[in-house]
Amino acid sequence: EDKVVQSPLSLVVHEGDTVTLNCSYEVTNFRSLLWYKQEKKAPTFLFMLTSSGIEKKSGRLSSILDKKELFSILNITATQTGDSAIYLCAVKNSGGSNYKLTFGKGTLLTVNP
Amino acid sequence: NAGVTQTPKFRVLKTGQSMTLLCAQDMNHEYMYWYRQDPGMGLRLIHYSVGEGTTAKGEVPDGYNVSRLKKQNFLLGLESAAPSQTSVYFCASSYGSRYEQYFGPGTRLTVT
Numbered sequence: 655e656d657k658v659v660q661s662p663l664s665l666v667v668h669e670g671d672t673v674t675l676n677c678s679y680e681v682t683n684f685r686s687l688l689w690y691k692q693e694k695k696a697p698t699f700l701f702m703l704t705s706s707g708i709e710k711k712s713g714r715l716s717s718i719l720d721k722k723e724l725f726s727i728l729n730i731t732a733t734q735t736g737d738s739a740i741y742l743c744a745v746k747n748s749g750g751s752n753y754k755l756t757f758g759k760g761t762l763l764t765v766n767p
Numbered sequence: 768n769a770g771v772t773q774t775p776k777f778r779v780l781k782t783g784q785s786m787t788l789l790c791a792q793d794m795n796h797e798y799m800y801w802y803r804q805d806p807g808m809g810l811r812l813i814h815y816s817v818g819e820g821t822t823a824k825g826e827v828p829d830g831y832n833v834s835r836l837k838k839q840n841f842l843l844g845l846e847s848a849a850p851s852q853t854s855v856y857f858c859a860s861s862y863g864s865r866y867e868q869y870f871g872p873g874t875r876l877t878v879t
Contacts, residue, residue, distance in 0.1 A: 658809075685865070686865075688867060688868075690870075695872040695873055696771075696857065696870035696871055696872050696873060697810075697857070697870045698870070699867045699868070699869065702867050742809070742810065744810075746865075754812065754825075755800075755812065755868065757809045757810040757811070758809055759807060759808065759809040
């Protein structure tokens with residue numbers, strides 16, 4: 655059974671702190687790993703990682719994948735209160751021609767002013 | 768460009784009632800998905816569709832049916848609602864199987 659485990663489950667920091675969110679996985683036929691940010695409503699797409707060791711970056715957010723050790727990290731530097739959200743990690747595998755997405759339970763990040 | 772939209776936003780049902788949730792996307796995406804999100808469980812795939820006229824079972828399909836009569840719409844049906852189906856339901860779509868999924872705003876369903 656495919657499994658995605660995120661840690662920590664929740665995290666409280668102060669504005670300006672740097673945080674690292676973790677995602678480890680066990681899936682058959684790995685295709686890619688995705689990060690989403692979920693505030694009050696729909697998860698919004700952040701990154702898709704397919705290659706090991708290549709950092710994806712967008713502003714203060716960055717992510718990297720380690721396919722050998724089966725994990726990814728999401729870094730947020732100089733956190734702001736607007737970064738408060740649930741961060742979801744999902745892994746896509748390839749089953750025939752259809753690619754299934756398995757989600758972790760998420761990390762709830764709270765950034766206090 | 769509205770992206771992915773869902774109706775209704777909220778609904779309360781009594782056990783045994785039926786309803787249909789509608790998902791629409793205007794991005795010409797081939798793939799569409801229905802998920803449910805429960806506390807402590809994460810997002811779980813109910814059913815998905817790889818194109819107009821096709822549907823397939825996901826991780827938790829029991830108690831749900833789907834239809835994809837038009838490419839832009841994906842309907843999720845509950846024939847006889849149960850309290851265990853109380854959840855937040857998200858629809859998503861993607862250009863193809865190798866691309867990221869875009870999510871709708873969700874439907875909060877309560878079954879009493």
